[in-house]
Amino acid sequence: MSLKCWQVIKHLESWARPELAENWDNAGLQVGDRNQAVNRIVLALDVETDVIDRAIAAGADFVITHHPLTMSAVSRFTTDSWLGRTIARLCRHGVSLYALHTNLDKVAGGVGEILADRLGLTDLKILLPEGEKFYKLAVFAPFEHSEAVLKAMCGAGAGRFPNYSDCSFQSRGIGQFRPLAGANPFVGRIAEVESVEEMKLETIVRKRDLPAVLSAMLEAHPYEEVAYDLYQLENRLPADAGLGRIGRLQARLTAGQFVSLVKERLGLTAAVVGGRLADRIETVAVVGGSGATLAGKAKIAGADVLVTGDMKYHDAQEAYRQGIMVVDVGHFASETVVLGELCRRLRQAASEEGWGLADGDIYVDDAFAGYMKIW
Numbered sequence: 001m002s003l004k005c006w007q008v009i010k011h012l013e014s015w016a017r018p019e020l021a022e023n024w025d026n027a028g029l030q031v032g033d034r035n036q037a038v039n040r041i042v043l044a045l046d047v048e049t050d051v052i053d054r055a056i057a058a059g060a061d062f063v064i065t066h067h068p069l070t071m072s073a074v075s076r077f078t079t080d081s082w083l084g085r086t087i088a089r090l091c092r093h094g095v096s097l098y099a100l101h102t103n104l105d106k107v108a109g110g111v112g113e114i115l116a117d118r119l120g121l122t123d124l125k126i127l128l129p130e131g132e133k134f135y136k137l138a139v140f141a142p143f144e145h146s147e148a149v150l151k152a153m154c155g156a157g158a159g160r161f162p163n164y165s166d167c168s169f170q171s172r173g174i175g176q177f178r179p180l181a182g183a184n185p186f187v188g189r190i191a192e193v194e195s196v197e198e199m200k201l202e203t204i205v206r207k208r209d210l211p212a213v214l215s216a217m218l219e220a221h222p223y224e225e226v227a228y229d230l231y232q233l234e235n236r237l238p239a240d241a242g243l244g245r246i247g248r249l250q251a252r253l254t255a256g257q258f259v260s261l262v263k264e265r266l267g268l269t270a271a272v273v274g275g276r277l278a279d280r281i282e283t284v285a286v287v288g289g290s291g292a293t294l295a296g297k298a299k300i301a302g303a304d305v306l307v308t309g310d311m312k313y314h315d316a317q318e319a320y321r322q323g324i325m326v327v328d329v330g331h332f333a334s335e336t337v338v339l340g341e342l343c344r345r346l347r348q349a350a351s352e353e354g355w356g357l358a359d360g361d362i363y364v365d366d367a368f369a370g371y372m373k374i375w
């Protein structure tokens with residue numbers, strides 16, 4: 001059986017989970033069919049006409065980009081616009097398009113972390129940590145079935161912390177109900193109030209595991225109508241993702257030495273420097289893409305300099321007032337570094353999960369080098 005689009009998506013989303021994406025973002029499947037067969041995967045930072053040309057020519061049927069095809073609501077898809085023509089072309093050639101955007105920025109092994117690694121930073125921390133949301137789930141099950149229900153829930157991911165599994169609390173009590181006409185009760189008779197010895201099983205569930213846990217719970221529970229409470233908690237799991245990274249250089253550098261290092265590591269001939277020049281640089285914050293407005297946050301976190309893209313004049317002015325230096329390497333250069341890691345991950349999954357794709361069937365199209373250059 002050939003590899004399907006949804007299998008690749010499932011693998012990607014188990015890592016760069018969709019709920020990490022910002023509310024304004026449009027990450028996910030952009031164009032295509034989740035059940036489509038996948039024979040060749042192309043990775044690129046942006047979807048452009050020439051990227052699609054080369055994908056079609058190479059027989060690729062799945063294009064994965066960092067930036068979504070569009071971020072705004074579109075009301076018509078006709079070939080009068082570039083967007084409509086692009087969508088029509090992708091459909092005509094059976095090419096699906098998927099974007100990993102702000103979820104890829106934040107996840108471990110994503111844009112921020114790879115950019116920091118490229119600059120040789122160590123002791124990495126998340127600049128803006130985001131702990132995962134989780135839910136409290138309490139279900140009432142007849143005593144003899146409670147163990148099986150709890151086992152099914154934990155098997156699907158309930159009660160899991162980073163270093164603990166199968167966490168739950170159980171209390172014994174009496175459940176009461178009256179089956180009405182039309183019911184098919186597991187115990188009790190129509191129109192009679194029934195009391196049953198039950199266990200209340202309480203556990204926590206990460207948001208990402210919720211659908212699987214609820215369906216496992218309902219599957220394992222003997223009752224026709226399962227009584228359960230589900231509510232979102234204010235407490236969060238320890239952060240394992242978030243925007244930007246902050247870390248230390250191996251040795252202290254001057255501002256000039258640091259800018260040279262950044263250019264060399266990212267293969268640039270130039271970089272724009274703003275804010276207030278640092279005398280000595282040891283602690284460095286990085287934010288892929290447009291992160292110049294986070295200079296103040298980087299300063300508070302202890303950074304001597306922020307490396308990012310898209311700095312405007314007034315961002316530099318604000319950074320100057322905050323007393324931090326900013327190195328703008330360009331949006332493209334700050335993000336394109338992640339594509340190699342994405343490729344490595346997918347090739348590894350192809351080999352471990354038996355996707356039937358050779359390494360050459362998953363590759364980065366780096367011929368498109370962004371929209372801006374310093375000439």
Ligand SMILES: [Zn+2]
Nearest residue numbers: 289290331335
């Ligand atoms: Zn970007």
